[in-house]
Amino acid sequence: MIKLFSALILSFFISLTATAAEYSDGNGYTTIKTPVRTSDPSKIEVTEIFWYGCPHCYKLEPITAAWKKNAPSDVDFKFLPAVFGRNWLAHAKAFYVADLLGIEDKIRADLFNAIHVERRNLNSEDALASFFANYGVSEDEFHKQYNSFAVNSRLSQADAKIRAYGARGVPGLIVNGKYLVSAETANGNENIYKVVDFLIEKERQK
Template sequence: MKKLFSALMVALLLPIASAWAQDYSDGNGYTTIKNPVRTANPDKVEVVEIFWYGCPHCYSLDPITQAWKKTIADDVDFKYMPAVFGRNWLAHAKAFHVADILGVEEKLHADLFNAIHQDHKRMNSEDELAEFFTNYGVSEDEFRKQYNSFAVNSRLSQADAKIRAYGARGVPGLIVNGKYLVTAATAGGNNNIYSVVDYLIEQERQASK
């Protein structure tokens, strides 16, 4: 009986083990970008998260992203890239770039998500954002100076060009080494996105050897 029970358990677990061992492929886990986009550092595997602070799915993904970031190896270069797919996305994208330029992005990133999705603040006006930034040691004058700066506008243009080249049509989206687009739809949900990303990172490591 014990042998029969063991055999039955193995038979039941085989489909699960097979699913865990399954390789991803174009259309199954990710989409291959038709024309690969050059990365900033060819010596590292670049992972870019395209997002919008106002997106509830991006908000849900962020804790998963934060946990994953703590596990990445030295040969992986992670960065956020705010998208502007609508007029009301612009203020949030500018806020991200201001925070990055002023060195407070790590401190306020999750808080800005929370202000919008937990506290139900719109946070899409210059005045509201200027006041928010004062909580992180940034004066309103300094915020406004950067918010309307050439540097921020240049970053917006560069990000827009890259997002178009990636072929991304929504958020959140993960770009691996300028070659692959991973979304909740392709990966089968937010919880599986970084499993696909890790798989693609390893693929890129092997390809560079």
Template sequence: MKKLFSALILTLLIPLTSYAKDYSDGNGYTTIPTPVRTADPSKVEVVEVFWFGCPHCFHLEPSTQAWKKTISNDVDFKYLPAVFGRNWLAHAKAFYVADLLGIEDKVHEDIYNAINVKRERLNTEDSLAAFFAKHGVSEDVFRKQYNSFAVESRLSQADAKIRAYGVRGTPTLVVNGKYLVDASTAGGSENIYNVVNYLIKKEEQNK
């Protein structure tokens, strides 16, 4: 009896992390039925489908930034803004304006904070023009990019990719065009990047 009791205690003392890598389709991630082609086949692509107005995306962002500092040059990380509602469009366009102007890294966190902390909606061209002006972008330059063919083209491409992925909510991480990871599949937002790292290794081994 004592041996049985001791065995049970040892089992309970095994770190939970020992099971952390035991992921499978439906347990940690879901597999996309038809893989979506990535931009660079020589790398493992990780895409975060997000919305600046999403509180869950906002709370995940510090983890995203910390995780980005740990990835190798073989991993290609990208943000992909979703448009699942009327107010989402302006935020997606703001992302692409910043990207085209080469200031996305500088304003990404500020847009999140303006919307989620300061409660600025930033869902109109005028309000975004004023926001970008505070970051050194003239109103004329902003409006030209905001209404440009380049932005519209990127929006269309993003929409097509998100549909192909089968993403239905934000934030969702897409690994190498094959796997979807979100808080639900990962067992909590704090575990999302553990699953992503597992899938990155899985894809690297496949290569």
């Protein structure tokens, strides 16, 4: 009985060690050379860099939504739209319009579906204005917000942050301004949040 108990204890500690060693810099995530300051130092910030037009972001969206529902109370989750191409700009501006109007959570899944399932061309200001009209936003209000100083200012801030993170593609998850997780580093979308959870715990221990 004692031998069995000892074996179980040994197995438990081996399991813990294996889990702790499962991810490391270059294996699961990459460490950002110069940490980027987060909005709230009392929280562990998790930021998803994305583009509505990205098929990989579309596939990650339900995983993100499920993870967010059960996100720990000490985690501050944010979305950050990237502009790595000319036709990405309209979608980034649409994100900030929706965010400023408090409807981004309502349109997010629908906008992804409209682009990737319905194959609608939503790459222009006018097309997006028509889309937003379905959510009670007049076209005049959409155009006003789309071209506002607030939206353009947030775009500039997002671009500066993304460059500071060293991100070159989407989707990408930034944990506490220190670590970058992607489908490539995590070996698939299904593993991204496993690595994020690991890094959250790593930050808690600090």
